[in-house]
Amino acid sequence: MSFLSQRSLNIKPSATLAVAAAALMRKKTGKEVFDLSIGEPDFPMPPYINHGIENALKANKTKYTAVDGILELKEEICLKFKKDNNLAYNPENIIVSTGGKQVLFNAFLSTLNPGDEVIIPAPFWVSYPEMVTLAQGNPIICPMEDHFKLTPEALEKAITPATKWLILNAPSNPTGIVYSAHELEQFAAILVKNPHVWIMSDDIYEHLTYDDIWFKSILNICPELASRTLIINGFSKAFAMTGLRLGYGAGPVELIKSMTKIQSQSTSNASSIVQYAGLTALKGDMSFLTEWRREYQSRRDLCLSIFSKSPKLFVQKPQGAFYIFPRLVGVTDDIQFAVGLLEETGVVVVPGSPFGAPGYFRLSFATSAEILKEACSRIVQYLENRFV
Ligand SMILES: Cc1ncc(COP(=O)(O)O)c(C=O)c1O
Incomplete structure (x- = not known):
């Protein structure tokens, strides 16, 4: 019998964090990685917020x-x-x-x-x-x-x-x-x-x-x-x-x-x-969000335009957040797809199964246009080469 509780044994670790860890391992070995798995903005925290932290520290708010x-x-x-x-x-x-x-x-x-x-x-x-x-x-x-x-x-x-x-x-x-x-x-x-x-x-x-x-x-x-x-x-x-x-x-x-x-x-x-x-x-003044939204939208559109060239992807245009969730056409095992994609191309995406959607995958466009362009092209190319 395990020392660990049934409660602990019953739950799965976060799939997104697991994929991020696999990407990190690959990076450590010096291999190329295009990480589209991360669910966080790539923009730095707006600098005006630093003052709140600095002032709280000065005032000993500890x-x-x-x-x-x-x-x-x-x-x-x-x-x-x-x-x-x-x-x-x-x-x-x-x-x-x-x-x-x-x-x-x-x-x-x-x-x-x-x-x-x-x-x-x-x-x-x-x-x-x-x-x-x-x-x-x-x-x-x-x-x-x-x-x-x-x-x-x-x-x-x-x-x-x-x-x-x-x-x-x-x-x-x-x-x-x-x-x-x-x-x-x-x-x-x-x-x-x-x-x-x-x-x-x-x-x-x-x-x-x-x-x-x-x-x-x-x-x-x-x-x-x-x-x-x-x-x-x-x-x-x-x-x-x-x-x-x-x-x-x-x-x-x-x-x-x-x-x-x-x-x-x-x-x-x-x-x-x-x-x-x-x-x-x-x-603070949250006008920075207007710029973020504009930037995210243009990155989203960049990915969509690259994916539109592939008959192996069915993509619905997201209206919010910073994820695209394409369906793989003619590929049933999304986990195998994500593993193979990482091994062969260095592109990291999260398979759809943990999100309750086998046959799909999630990518985050909260990363630079340069990385997105290269990574999305590699996804299209990988599907072309591997799945006839
Ligand atoms: C839908 C959704 N809800 C809640 C959270 C929790 O965010 P946090 O704990 O960082 O505030 C996340 C984080 O990825 C999320 O995607």
Whole structure:
């Protein structure tokens, strides 16, 4: 019998981190690597945020803070919700955690009893099902539909008396889909009829949308769902602060209190210095995002134009985030494809299977146009050579 817990044995390590580790190994041996696996902005953190860190250090802000975050930051997060999303929250509706990941963890640990179901539309971010399993819930994977979007029919079918949460993540990792107001209205109509279902809206990519498409919260469409919605957000993607680990959740007070209790018995507060960095980030001029969006969009279009030349790839244009999720035409084993691609060409992508989408792969276009051009051309060439 293993010394390790059944809980630990039941979950898979992060597929994206595993691929990144394989790429690193290859790099160490001096071989060429074109890494399209990374889920983080390649832009540096906007320099004005440095001042927040420097000032916090000068002021010795190195002690424990309130578990759920410093009040100034929670107030600033409320202002952000008002300004960006037209949503009204008070500081007691907010929890600040060590990354969006910890917000999700706190929420699942706070609410799931063994056997409770969490609806996860496929393709999904790899961590959702594993986190649900860790919290002893049952991930219910909603089958993938055309265009990667959850449909009202599939949602209705997935709901059972045991459903606790529906996860909505748009712009999505890994597909980049964004729901229209009409689509959100259709979900809301079903959710209103099912008052036992809570909504976990993971909005971490909200600022990264393209082609004049803008993020909309389901709470803008249906405010009455606020009493059972938890919004997940953070600083990783919008401010390129991935390594600093800062995220936040907004939801009903009772839930936030329970999440705070869980956090108080695990990590306590997010790093004090990093909270001040977050405060500075939110107070600053976020016009840099306009430039980032423009740059990401042009890189996305570069990849799409290279892929359009290959009959072995079926690609749907992502409307947000920084991922493309192509379908391999005539190639069934996406894991073998990704392994072979790395070995033969040095290009790193993540296979689709861990995202609930066998036969697909994910690439991140949060890297330079130069690397993207070379890497995408190699993918097309590899498919041409290897799969006739
Ligand atoms: C969809 C989604 N949600 C949440 C997160 C968590 O981000 P972090 O813990 O860095 O805030 C990620 C990170 O990749 C993500 O892709």
